[in-house]
Amino acid sequence: MSTDAVDKVDPMTGMLTGYRVLDLTTELAYLGGKILGDLGADVIKVEPPGGEAGRMIGPFCGDVPDPERSLYWLAYNTSKRGLTLSLGTVRGRELLKELVSTADFLVESFSPGQLEEMGLGWEELKLINPKLIMVSVSPYGQTGPYRNYSASDLEIMATSGLLSLLGSPDRPPVRTSLPQSYLWAGMSSAMGAMVAHFRRGMDGRGQHVDVSAQASTLWATIPAPAFWDVLRQDVVRDGEFVTGRSITGAKMRAVYKCQDGYLNFIIYGGAAGRGTNRALVEWMREEGFDPGYAGEVDWESFDITTVTQDEMDRIEGPVAEFLSRQTKQEFLTQALERRMLGYPVSTAEDILADEQLDARGFWQEVEYPELEQTFRHPGGFAKFSSGFCGVRRPAPRIGEHNSDVYHGELGLSLDEIETLAENGVV
Amino acid sequence: MTSRGDGAGAGVSDEACEGVKVVEFAAYAAGPVVGKHLADLGATVVHVESWGRPDGFRAHYPPYADNTPGLDRSGTFAVCNDSKYSVTIDLKADGGVEVAKQAVAWADVVIENFTPGTVGRLGLGYEELTEVNPSLVMLSSCNQGQTGPHAKHPGFGSQLTSLAGFTHLTGYPDANPCLLYGPYIDFIGVGFGLIAVLAALDHCRRTGEGTYIDLAQYEAGLQFMAPSLLEFEANGRAMERAGNRHPTAAPHGVYPCRGEDRWIAISVSSDDEWRTLVESMGNPEWAEDETFQHEAGRKAKEDEIDSHLARWTAEFSSGELMEQLAEAGVRAGTVNRVQDIHSDPQYVHRGVWSPLEHPEMGVLNFMGPPYSLSETPARIERPSPCLGEHNEEFFVEILGMSRGEYESLVDSGVC
Numbered sequence: 134m135s136t137d138a139v140d141k142v143d144p145m146t147g148m149l150t151g152y153r154v155l156d157l158t159t160e161l162a163y164l165g166g167k168i169l170g171d172l173g174a175d176v177i178k179v180e181p182p183g184g185e186a187g188r189m190i191g192p193f194c195g196d197v198p199d200p201e202r203s204l205y206w207l208a209y210n211t212s213k214r215g216l217t218l219s220l221g222t223v224r225g226r227e228l229l230k231e232l233v234s235t236a237d238f239l240v241e242s243f244s245p246g247q248l249e250e251m252g253l254g255w256e257e258l259k260l261i262n263p264k265l266i267m268v269s270v271s272p273y274g275q276t277g278p279y280r281n282y283s284a285s286d287l288e289i290m291a292t293s294g295l296l297s298l299l300g301s302p303d304r305p306p307v308r309t310s311l312p313q314s315y316l317w318a319g320m321s322s323a324m325g326a327m328v329a330h331f332r333r334g335m336d337g338r339g340q341h342v343d344v345s346a347q348a349s350t351l352w353a354t355i356p357a358p359a360f361w362d363v364l365r366q367d368v369v370r371d372g373e374f375v376t377g378r379s380i381t382g383a384k385m386r387a388v389y390k391c392q393d394g395y396l397n398f399i400i401y402g403g404a405a406g407r408g409t410n411r412a413l414v415e416w417m418r419e420e421g422f423d424p425g426y427a428g429e430v431d432w433e434s435f436d437i438t439t440v441t442q443d444e445m446d447r448i449e450g451p452v453a454e455f456l457s458r459q460t461k462q463e464f465l466t467q468a469l470e471r472r473m474l475g476y477p478v479s480t481a482e483d484i485l486a487d488e489q490l491d492a493r494g495f496w497q498e499v500e501y502p503e504l505e506q507t508f509r510h511p512g513g514f515a516k517f518s519s520g521f522c523g524v525r526r527p528a529p530r531i532g533e534h535n536s537d538v539y540h541g542e543l544g545l546s547l548d549e550i551e552t553l554a555e556n557g558v559v
Numbered sequence: 560m561t562s563r564g565d566g567a568g569a570g571v572s573d574e575a576c577e578g579v580k581v582v583e584f585a586a587y588a589a590g591p592v593v594g595k596h597l598a599d600l601g602a603t604v605v606h607v608e609s610w611g612r613p614d615g616f617r618a619h620y621p622p623y624a625d626n627t628p629g630l631d632r633s634g635t636f637a638v639c640n641d642s643k644y645s646v647t648i649d650l651k652a653d654g655g656v657e658v659a660k661q662a663v664a665w666a667d668v669v670i671e672n673f674t675p676g677t678v679g680r681l682g683l684g685y686e687e688l689t690e691v692n693p694s695l696v697m698l699s700s701c702n703q704g705q706t707g708p709h710a711k712h713p714g715f716g717s718q719l720t721s722l723a724g725f726t727h728l729t730g731y732p733d734a735n736p737c738l739l740y741g742p743y744i745d746f747i748g749v750g751f752g753l754i755a756v757l758a759a760l761d762h763c764r765r766t767g768e769g770t771y772i773d774l775a776q777y778e779a780g781l782q783f784m785a786p787s788l789l790e791f792e793a794n795g796r797a798m799e800r801a802g803n804r805h806p807t808a809a810p811h812g813v814y815p816c817r818g819e820d821r822w823i824a825i826s827v828s829s830d831d832e833w834r835t836l837v838e839s840m841g842n843p844e845w846a847e848d849e850t851f852q853h854e855a856g857r858k859a860k861e862d863e864i865d866s867h868l869a870r871w872t873a874e875f876s877s878g879e880l881m882e883q884l885a886e887a888g889v890r891a892g893t894v895n896r897v898q899d900i901h902s903d904p905q906y907v908h909r910g911v912w913s914p915l916e917h918p919e920m921g922v923l924n925f926m927g928p929p930y931s932l933s934e935t936p937a938r939i940e941r942p943s944p945c946l947g948e949h950n951e952e953f954f955v956e957i958l959g960m961s962r963g964e965y966e967s968l969v970d971s972g973v974c
Contacts, residue, residue: 148758148770164782168751172758191806192786194793204793208785255933274931277908282885287803287811288892291824292881294900296813298740299729305813305822306894307737310728310801316783317929320750325930327757328600332575332935334764341933348911349929352746353739355588356620357897359634362924363622367898369820372730372737375717380626387717388726388735395736397721403619405713438619438628469712476714476722478736481791481798484724484781492707495778508792511781514751515774516704518685519762522755 147173147520152330155179155232156213157241160187160312161346162270163209164319165240169326170212171513171522174238177538178213179229181220182557184531194504200531201503207528209319211499211510215529216538217559220251224558229253231543233261238326242270242318245280255341265339266329268322274345284346286312293350298357301372317353318346375399383442386449388478389456395478396456396464400448402437405474410435412471417455425451485509497524535559574601575935579760582666583607583643584650584659584683586614588745589700589716589776590672591639593752597668598642599928599937605662605953606640606944609649613946614640624920630946631919637943641915641925645944646953652973656682661958664691667763668756672700675710685771694769696759700752704775716742716776723780724787731802747783748776809857813894814869816877822894823877825868825884830854832889839887840871913939950974 150173156166157179170176188200195202219225230253233239239258241248248254248269255267272289273279279292290296290308300307325342333339351358357368360377368377373388378401389396400410410432417424426447456464461477468475477483490496496509513523539545539559553559579602583594591606591614598604608614616636624632648662649655660683663669669688671678678684678699685697699705702714720726720743730737752774759770781788787798803824805811811826827833830853837846845867850856857864872880877893884891895903901912901924909931912924925939954965954974968974 148762168754168782172754192790192794192796192798196794204789205786208789268930273905274909277905279885279905282892283888283890284885284892285808285826285828285890287805287813287824287826288890291813291822291892291894292903292905294895294897294903295740296824297822297894297896300737301730301734304731304734305803305815307730307813308803309725309739311784311787311798313725313783317750320747320754320782321929324596324750324753324928325932327754327761328575328930329932329935331757331761332932334761338934340935343931343933345905345909345929345931347905348909351900351906351911351926352749352929353743354741354897354900355592355638355746355926356622356635356741358900358924358926359638360622361897361901363624363634363637363920364626365898366622367896368740369896370737370740373735375738377621380621380623380628387738388721390735395721395726397718397726397738399718403615405715438621469709472713474714474718476718478721478726479724480727481724481784481787484722484784485788485791489703489707489709490778490781493704493775493778495781506793508789511785511788512778514779514782515755515772517755517759518771519759519766519768520770 145521147522148517149174150520152237153177153235154238154240155236157239157243158270159185159242160190160205161242161272161315162240162319162322162344163187164316165268165270165322165326167209167212168320168323168514169238170525173520173525176213177232177534178210178215178529179218180215180531182217182554182559184217194506208510210528212525213529214526214534214537215532216535217532219558220253222556222558224553226251226253228539228543228558230261233258233265236262236265238266238268238330240268240270240322240326244283245269245271245275259339263339264333264337266326266333266342267339268326268342268344270318270322270344270346272346274348275343286314289314289346289350293347294354294357295350298354298368298370300370302370306370314346314350317349318344321349378402378437379440380438381441383440383445385445386453389453391456391464392458392460394461394480396459396461396475397478398452398456398475400445400452401474402435406437407432407435409473409475412473413452416467416471417451422455423451427451499524499527501527503530532559573935574938575932576600576602579603579668580666581605581668581670582662584669584671584673584678586672587616588639588742589748589752590670592746592749593698593700593756594643594670595639595641596749596753596928597756599939601938604643605646606643607646607648607659607662608946609647610947611649617946629919634920634923637917637920637923638926640943642939642941643944644949644953645946646950647947647974649973650681650683652971654968654971655973658968658973659683660688660691663688663695665958666692667696667760669695669697670700670756671698674713675699675701675705689769692769694763694767696756696763696770696772698752698756698772698774700748700774700776702775703777705773716745719777719780720744723777724784725780728787728798728800730800732800736800744776744780748774748779751779751782804861807854807858809854809861810864810868812865814872816872816875816880818876821877823872823880824892824894825872826890827857828890833857835887836884836889839884839889843867843871915939915942917942918945
């Protein structure tokens with residue numbers, strides 16, 4: 134089987150082992166550097182002296198606000214080493230340029246134009262290192278009418294188009310409470326970095342990659358843009374319902390209440406949907422539950438594309454009643470056994486207890502001695518037969534690797550480093 | 560590496576993935592959209608389907624041109640498959656697998672997103688394919704991964720999005736959770752899938768070694784959930800949905816504007832930003848309340864602030880108000896509706912949309928990547944293909960079959 138190859142992976146090497154990344158990002162794009170680090174690159178997070186602002190994003194370990202205790206920061210800065218460096222000082226900019234001369238990637242999310250003002254823009258850096266791939270992430274892009282607009286997750290979600298698709302029609306559009314646009318932007322930054330890296334393998338030349346968080350988040354709206362393009366139909370948020378699956382306008386309930394929370398289940402079409410609908414009716418009957426109209430439908434000829442709303446309502450009535458008697462775990466067990474489509478609406482607690490993730494060795498325990506804690510972090514985003522992908526080191530403490538890099542690599546004496554620290558350079 | 564039939568002049572390679580050859584045994588979103596990225600970057604990407612089992616997006620996913628179903632009329636299929644070649648191979652017909660292996664021998668990359676076990680059963684598993692192509696990069700993208708007790712459970716992305724925790728965190732605390740519209744998690748799997756394939760191609764170029772990639776969209780998706788998982792690990796607390804509110808910043812919400820179902824997002828994350836907002840509103844009396852001048856005070860009276868703000872925003876069009884506030888330095892963003900996104904000035908400026916004529920559907924706007932490359936930009940020059948549109952071109956001109964061989968495959972129902 135294909136998977137044997139994945140099991141033989143040497144835990145030390147990764148697909149990007151040997152490459153160096155300078156990570157000058159804010160919360161807008163932490164994930165990008167982490168992805169490259171999980172693939173084996175030596176990622177160095179460069180923060181201002183004292184640590185960057187993102188270290189004060191909650192929640193905090195033990196609810197104690199402290200730059201070394203931000204769970205948000207820890208989550209997205211594993212697999213990185215950490216330096217402090219003030220780019221506001223002449224010496225700091227010199228040191229950055231020294232680091233740039235040997236780096237393979239630089240990822241940054243300053244406001245557009247800010248690095249240029251400091252003499253650290255792409256035009257300058259490419260002279261120092263023509264092989265460099267520089268990835269610039271911003272809410273809207275390096276150029277264009279919105280380039281100077283500042284935005285947090287909520288505004289990026291709004292302008293992307295995604296927000297308009299989330300929430301109930303009777304209330305304002307609503308975001309996901311864990312900011313998502315920063316993660317779309319971070320992932321896009323790693324996508325762009327890898328595209329440019331692959332290209333560099335052909336001709337040895339670097340390039341500048343301009344990533345927009347707005348345009349990144351737009352990808353999560355597919356296929357809604359096609360409805361406007363093809364039918365001039367404006368897709369509108371519908372909360373717990375799936376729309377756009379029928380040509381009659383009928384919509385399907387997807388969120389059902391159950392004993393201890395919610396389930397995501399849909400009366401669906403296609404081969405898999407028909408099988409699911411049949412299996413559900415069978416399950417209802419086995420439990421002595423009258424499936425009502427759901428039991429009368431001929432699933433073989435059932436066509437989701439042409440179904441009417443009235444028919445959907447008559448099917449979903451008994452389904453809702455039956456599902457309201459189940460627990461999330463019981464539903465999952467039955468869905469797996471009967472090969473029905475559908476899953477519980479999981480909480481973090483449910484996910485951490487999932488036997489599938491355990492069986493695949495997904496979680497990685499990371500020890501934080503200063504916090505006297507060990508956390509299970511999400512492991513790699515994929516398994517590769519030719520290299521390990523996943524968390525390689527805990528997130529760095531403020532300036533944790535200053536001595537390793539400034540002394541060990543750039544050859545500064547420990548006294549010099551101390552003076553730099555006193556002068557606010559590192 | 561070969562150059563693309565319709566690409567730039569011979570020897571000039573100005574697209575990032577020029578010369579990369581990809582075969583997809585994949586349908587719906589999670590596999591094919593990885594191929595779309597590669598195709599937009601200049602790779603030659605062959606989307607394999609069969610007349611009997613076309614891509615599910617073609618077969619039963621609206622929107623259809625003129626609301627009339629048809630295999631070459633689905634907008635959902637179109638947006639996921641532009642810039643590709645469409646080829647039909649019936650993998651269950653006699654000789655179908657052999658033809659598929661010829662395509663694999665030609666390719667650098669195979670992308671598949673069948674339920675785990677399926678390609679192995681067909682004789683197209685990674686080990687079998689490396690016999691015809693030892694340095695193959697193969698991406699298997701599925702719901703829950705190739706191994707483990709739930710591996711073979713079939714599923715769609717919209718539901719996996721709930722299993723991975725997103726749905727629970729979307730909506731108001733006093734109401735049921737809301738869907739993330741479509742197969743949200745599939746597109747997370749797409750991004751990570753592209754990264755994985757490019758890392759493996761680069762590895763292959765340096766070492767000659769192929770790579771098998773087992774990507775569970777569930778695990779890829781959980782990368783976007785990490786803080787909530789650590790929060791439970793550290794503090795024993797599961798994050799809950801909170802509407803549009805923020806744990807500390809206030810105001811932080813979506814407010815009505817002029818017109819039906821028109822909204823603007825506004826957030827204030829410091830006392831200075833609050834002052835800027837107040838000035839932009841023309842210093843109304845209510846906003847001078849001393850408690851509003853500090854974050855904790857604003858947070859405590861958020862409902863009150865929200866109702867004042869909502870009365871003020873309702874006077875404006877959302878686009879104009881965004882411009883006015885954002886130019887002043889306030890974080891404000893119009894809630895773009897689907898009807899707005901094709902004309903959003905920033906999207907237009909970035910060239911996000913490439914309008915191309917599709918033979919059955921008229922002009923469609925194909926979506927470009929979120930990353931712009933300074934030296935080798937993506938180019939979208941071909942619409943999504945009709946089913947089997949490139950059979951002859953692929954089998955005869957690219958794979959080098961004789962016309963007779965190709966015709967006998969057509970006659971025997973393989974192609």
